[in-house]
Amino acid sequence: MSGIGRIFGGRRERGGREGREARDAKRQAKQELDSSAEKSAEHESVQRPAAMALWTDSHCHLQHIDTDDEVRAVLARAEEVGTRRVVVVGTDAPSSRRAVDIASMPAQDGPGSTEVWATVGLHPHDSSMGTAAVRNFLEEVGAQGFSASRVVGVGECGLDFHYDHSPWPAQRRAFAEQVRMAHELGLALVVHTREAWEDTFAILESEGVPQRTIFHCFTGGPGEAERCLTLGAYLSFSGIVTFATAEELCAAAALTPLDRMLIETDSPFLTPVPYRGKPNEPCYVPVVGEAMARLKGEDPGELARATSANASVVFDLH
Numbered sequence: 611m612s613g614i615g616r617i618f619g620g621r622r623e624r625g626g627r628e629g630r631e632a633r634d635a636k637r638q639a640k641q642e643l644d645s646s647a648e649k650s651a652e653h654e655s656v657q658r659p660a661a662m663a664l665w666t667d668s669h670c671h672l673q674h675i676d677t678d679d680e681v682r683a684v685l686a687r688a689e690e691v692g693t694r695r696v697v698v699v700g701t702d703a704p705s706s707r708r709a710v711d712i713a714s715m716p717a718q719d720g721p722g723s724t725e726v727w728a729t730v731g732l733h734p735h736d737s738s739m740g741t742a743a744v745r746n747f748l749e750e751v752g753a754q755g756f757s758a759s760r761v762v763g764v765g766e767c768g769l770d771f772h773y774d775h776s777p778w779p780a781q782r783r784a785f786a787e788q789v790r791m792a793h794e795l796g797l798a799l800v801v802h803t804r805e806a807w808e809d810t811f812a813i814l815e816s817e818g819v820p821q822r823t824i825f826h827c828f829t830g831g832p833g834e835a836e837r838c839l840t841l842g843a844y845l846s847f848s849g850i851v852t853f854a855t856a857e858e859l860c861a862a863a864a865l866t867p868l869d870r871m872l873i874e875t876d877s878p879f880l881t882p883v884p885y886r887g888k889p890n891e892p893c894y895v896p897v898v899g900e901a902m903a904r905l906k907g908e909d910p911g912e913l914a915r916a917t918s919a920n921a922s923v924v925f926d927l928h
């Protein structure tokens with residue numbers, strides 16, 4: 611049995627009792643989130659806006675931050691504006707390892723502080739490195755248990771024919787291999803695709819679309835959004851929705867149902883308007899979410915609730 615197969619076997623063997631515990635933990639987490647929302651609403655009637663929503667940043671990169679203290683400062687700023695959950699996304703083996711380290715840092719401020727999860731993957735830009743190191747790291751964290759390591763997804767992976775940093779055949783191969791890993795390990799798949807829609811759909815169709823698939827930093831138009839939704843995938847929207855030039859994207863956002871939508875910063879990139887020029891951080895996820903709420907004609911609190919609930923489902927957060 612391959613290493614990955616062993617991990618998969620281990621995961622499946624967990625079965626009944628752990629399955630129940632996981633469900634209980636999930637229920638408890640939801641109750642805690644609900645009661646912390648109530649508590650913060652009481653608290654905020656004095657110090658903060660009355661209806662501060664609780665947001666989830668479904669995709670960011672905090673690995674460029676030099677020290678743990680600075681990471682804690684970024685998370686504290688996120689917490690202050692209601693970004694209570696963050697997924698730190700890996701782009702190669704070292705950045706995936708750092709993502710797991712950040713996710714495993716003890717919470718600094720006790721209950722109510724921002725929670726962090728990690729993904730492990732190889733970015734299309736780096737596909738020519740091959741997926742072996744990422745696969746080995748997945749075996750390593752899988753041996754400890756994905757849940758104990760706070761690993762919730764494979765990726766970001768996919769195809770980027772805009773920058774072309776790796777040859778197309780290497781990109782296709784690395785993407786297909788990571789789609790297979792998501793299937794084998796039962797993890798979510800985080801897809802990055804740019805100017806490569808047809809090839810992306812072709813690989814997903816030939817490998818099979820993992821049940822929990824996210825198109826991160828969705829930049830397509832209504833046609834691509836429809837196709838992603840038909841595949842059963844979730845669409846994650848970034849600060850690009852705040853850019854005046856993003857008409858097609860805004861049309862795609864408008865047709866995406868609330869129960870299939872996520873919000874992300876993709877920080878440190880893509881700082882939303884009106885904060886252009888500053889490095890992006892998870893504390894700006896409400897800015898993205900509020901822009902999306904305006905586009906959808908939804909209350910921002912409802913959009914925060916729905917997108918956080920979607921993140922719980924698609925990443926199986928508990």
Ligand SMILES: [Zn+2]
Binds near residue numbers: 671
């Ligand atoms: Zn990213």
